Amino acid sequence: MDKLIISPSPHIHSGDSVSKKMQQVFIALVPAYLAGLYFFGIGALIISFTAMISCVVFEYLIQRFLIKGSPTIADGSALLTGILLSFNLPSNLPVWIVIVGSLVSIGIAKMTFGGLGNNPFNPALVGRVFLLISFPAAMTTWPKPIPFNMEYLDAVTAATPLAVLKGQSPEIPSTLNLFLGNMGGSIGEVSALALLIGFAYLLLKKTITWHIPISILLTVFVFTAILYYADPNAFIATPTFHLLTGGLMLGAIFMATDYVTSPMTKTGMLIYGVGIGLITVIIRVFGSYPEGVSFAILIMNAFTPLINTVVKPKRFGEIKKA
Amino acid sequence: MGGIHPKTYKFSAGKQIQAAPIPNQAIIPLGHYLGGPSLPIVKAGDRVKVGQMIGQASGFVSANVHSSVSGIVNKLDSHIDASGYNVPSVFIDVQGDEWLESIDRSIEIGRECTLTSTEIIKKISESGIVGLGGATFPTHVKLTPPPGKKAEILIINAVECEPYLTCDHQLMLEKTEEILIGITILMKAIQVEKAIVGIENNKKDAIDLMKKYAKSFAGIEIMSLQVQYPQGGEKQLIDASIGRQIPSGSLPIEVGAVVQNVGTTFAVYEAVQKNKPLIERVITITGKSVKNHSNYRARLGTPLANIVDHAGGIPEDTGKIVAGGPMMGRALVSLEVTVAKGTSGVLFIQTPEAARKKMQNCIRCTKCVVACPMGLEPYLLMSQSERSMWTEMEKDRIMDCIECGCCSFCCPSNRPLLDHLRYGKSSVGKIIRNRQTKK
Numbered sequence: 027m028d029k030l031i032i033s034p035s036p037h038i039h040s041g042d043s044v045s046k047k048m049q050q051v052f053i054a055l056v057p058a059y060l061a062g063l064y065f066f067g068i069g070a071l072i073i074s075f076t077a078m079i080s081c082v083v084f085e086y087l088i089q090r091f092l093i094k095g096s097p098t099i100a101d102g103s104a105l106l107t108g109i110l111l112s113f114n115l116p117s118n119l120p121v122w123i124v125i126v127g128s129l130v131s132i133g134i135a136k137m138t139f140g141g142l143g144n145n146p147f148n149p150a151l152v153g154r155v156f157l158l159i160s161f162p163a164a165m166t167t168w169p170k171p172i173p174f175n176m177e178y179l180d181a182v183t184a185a186t187p188l189a190v191l192k193g194q195s196p197e198i199p200s201t202l203n204l205f206l207g208n209m210g211g212s213i214g215e216v217s218a219l220a221l222l223i224g225f226a227y228l229l230l231k232k233t234i235t236w237h238i239p240i241s242i243l244l245t246v247f248v249f250t251a252i253l254y255y256a257d258p259n260a261f262i263a264t265p266t267f268h269l270l271t272g273g274l275m276l277g278a279i280f281m282a283t284d285y286v287t288s289p290m291t292k293t294g295m296l297i298y299g300v301g302i303g304l305i306t307v308i309i310r311v312f313g314s315y316p317e318g319v320s321f322a323i324l325i326m327n328a329f330t331p332l333i334n335t336v337v338k339p340k341r342f343g344e345i346k347k348a
Numbered sequence: 349m350g351g352i353h354p355k356t357y358k359f360s361a362g363k364q365i366q367a368a369p370i371p372n373q374a375i376i377p378l379g380h381y382l383g384g385p386s387l388p389i390v391k392a393g394d395r396v397k398v399g400q401m402i403g404q405a406s407g408f409v410s411a412n413v414h415s416s417v418s419g420i421v422n423k424l425d426s427h428i429d430a431s432g433y434n435v436p437s438v439f440i441d442v443q444g445d446e447w448l449e450s451i452d453r454s455i456e457i458g459r460e461c462t463l464t465s466t467e468i469i470k471k472i473s474e475s476g477i478v479g480l481g482g483a484t485f486p487t488h489v490k491l492t493p494p495p496g497k498k499a500e501i502l503i504i505n506a507v508e509c510e511p512y513l514t515c516d517h518q519l520m521l522e523k524t525e526e527i528l529i530g531i532t533i534l535m536k537a538i539q540v541e542k543a544i545v546g547i548e549n550n551k552k553d554a555i556d557l558m559k560k561y562a563k564s565f566a567g568i569e570i571m572s573l574q575v576q577y578p579q580g581g582e583k584q585l586i587d588a589s590i591g592r593q594i595p596s597g598s599l600p601i602e603v604g605a606v607v608q609n610v611g612t613t614f615a616v617y618e619a620v621q622k623n624k625p626l627i628e629r630v631i632t633i634t635g636k637s638v639k640n641h642s643n644y645r646a647r648l649g650t651p652l653a654n655i656v657d658h659a660g661g662i663p664e665d666t667g668k669i670v671a672g673g674p675m676m677g678r679a680l681v682s683l684e685v686t687v688a689k690g691t692s693g694v695l696f697i698q699t700p701e702a703a704r705k706k707m708q709n710c711i712r713c714t715k716c717v718v719a720c721p722m723g724l725e726p727y728l729l730m731s732q733s734e735r736s737m738w739t740e741m742e743k744d745r746i747m748d749c750i751e752c753g754c755c756s757f758c759c760p761s762n763r764p765l766l767d768h769l770r771y772g773k774s775s776v777g778k779i780i781r782n783r784q785t786k787k
Contacts, residue, residue, distance in 0.1 A: 030666070030667070030668060030669060030679070030680070030681070030682075031667050031668045031679065031702045031703055032432070032668075032679045032680075032681060033668075033679060033704055034679075034764075034766065034767055034770070035670075035674075035675060035676050035677060035678070035679075035751075035753050035766065036674060036675045036676070036753030036756050036757050036766065037668060037670050037674045037675070037677065037679065037695070037697055037702070038354060038511065038674040038675065038697075038701070038757065039701075039705070039756075039757055039762070040352070040354070040757055040758045042715070042758060042759075042760040043705075043760050043761075043762070044708055044711055044760050044761055046760065047711070047713065047760055098708075101708065140709075141709060142708070142709045142711060143708075143709035143710045143711045143712060143761075144709065285711050285712050285713045285714070286711055286712050288712075290712060290714050290717050290725065290727070290728075291714075291717065338725070339717055339720075339723045339724070339725060340349065340723050341596070341722070341723040341724070341745055341748065342349060342583065342587075342593055342596075342721065342722040342723045342748065343583070343593040343594050343595045343596050343598075343748075344593075344595075344596075344723070
């Protein structure tokens, strides 16, 4: 028997770890990844690997040479940022742009603030929005979904369903196709079915709770329903259409639920989710961008600290003021 | 609210309580409970019998200490206790096992109690009884509500929510009627008509047995509770059993409740009905690698090493030895520590599990907030504690922390949340005390 360890209580631990949490999210992303590979083929493969590798390499290099701290790539968060970033990109994006996006996500949005846990904004979304603003043309030409597409940079492009709403094309895919993912869009966002399977897994494993995704989706549904039924000629998209298109499902389930940038109480999460839903619909319907989820999430990320200050958990024995 | 569900590991459940061997030398601490240490009334060379008082309570919030063995007092000296510090203790060289004649050692159950409420409390006080659930608060103080406050209900804590420990469970299986008589005595002491016994529902045999016997007693309800840690925390138990939450900074009597551990209740029975002061208690010896999981009835002052040897010795892969439960117990420096009034068990934790893992950044996963049974935000309190933000911590209710450890248990980043909470509590507590003395 070696020397006895003396440390304060508690002397047992649940066994949970940051890497376990990351693993759970990775597994939940598998269906969406498979859908992305199916609909967008080789482009999806190239971009997802480029993003994952770049993110890990950048984090390692920054930690080793700039911060001079101990490496943290083993916790899997850089890898996760990589794959989530790639899920938000079109599959015909040139490799060098993906690398720039990764540098922004990891270098600017995460490491400058102190690494994991300290970033105020979702790193993958910061990268994506940076690319959208810097390379608007490249970031808004969407490959058409062709099963196992072997064309990368020369992939045939088509408008996304949301772009259709802005009057850019007469075709809207059927609801079934929207649900399965047979539409133009970012690599990971198209298949609501695949994303929902991932959602179920995350709920089962208790990685996340229902509060953020459901409050976002419900807000979008209700808000767009009000608009649609108020004036179906002006607001031609049904609430279901809004739920299934764009990055809403991906954003609601995987991006807005990022631990670091979302509120710490259930009530806070609901407020956060409603905010994201409202802003998304406002941008989609009244703004000039066809898609608003990324912006909505980043804006609400900014409100998270305020939400945490104002919304406290229910205290035990709290005396209710009469 | 909150709470966690650790694996219960009740390896020693059902193991009949056996008498631990009486040591050659008993080392009885004079102050091993909440309150002022008792003053020795014996000196080296004195002959003592089992049950004889050797330490006198030094004030109201203090307790008498009695010899658990018969023999000759060797010396009064310091000896290590579970906190790792040396405390004043009485060393007694054991000779035979002679008890005071006044103690009734017969096995007959004493059912009648003709004492008044005041007499009962006095008897309990004389017998040196303190809370045996681990907090070791002198029982007679708890039974004496401050002026203006009246007890409405007695709640018996038979929850035993800590993993591994089974002493309360086993006591309920073996001394059911005695416990229920103890409950009626306590009800008489605080003059209430109703008592609830809270038992976690993973102790079904105990619940059934208690229910069966409770039928013969008026006003005693056996309540089956959800298995959750810390269901046995005083505040949590009162909330679960009668739906009242003690306001911040108050005591149970504020909501009309008095809570007593079931082991304490049995000690009360023995004191009042059998004239037996507190000289022994049940402890559990267990751990994943322990061969003979056991429940022992051990005399106070028995070196833990003796009992552990009897149970098969220290397992080879032991990394940590804990006195008490794994969530709130104390890591022992050595097994020379002796059985004290609050020792509920000895746990052997294997080496890989015993060491803390490396701490990472807080990822704001909310697990600690969800787990906190008092509705606090451990992640925030730790950050504040690191920056000595005492004012903010007081506002964020650090003094409500019951130090249960749920937060540290579930943190995926292995952050030492409870360490910082304890530090914050002590710092803020000091500030509050200074503020009050200035008034």
